[in-house]
Amino acid sequence: MRIIVDKAKCQGHARCWAQASDVFTLDDEGYILPGDIKVALGDEPLAARGARSCPERALEIDGTAAADW
Numbered sequence: 783m784r785i786i787v788d789k790a791k792c793q794g795h796a797r798c799w800a801q802a803s804d805v806f807t808l809d810d811e812g813y814i815l816p817g818d819i820k821v822a823l824g825d826e827p828l829a830a831r832g833a834r835s836c837p838e839r840a841l842e843i844d845g846t847a848a849a850d851w
């Protein structure tokens with residue numbers, strides 16, 4: 783699973799990080815770092831919850847196969 787990050791939409795709420803601090807990395811001001819996130823299998827449930835918790839819809843879940851990355 784991959785999470786597509788739209789950094790321009792991020793408003794620094796840190797809700798994603800609160801759900802899955804191992805998956806989402808924020809900068810010193812609480813904004814998500816740019817770049818898509820490859821999620822390890824074991825982290826997928828938490829990562830999905832974190833992505834859905836983003837009120838700005840800055841995190842899109844891409845469940846396509848790893849071979850497509």
Ligand code: SF4
Pocket residue numbers: 791792793794795796797798799808812813814835836837838839840841
């Ligand atoms: S929850 Fe959304 S707005 Fe908040 S830090 Fe994460 S990506 Fe940014």
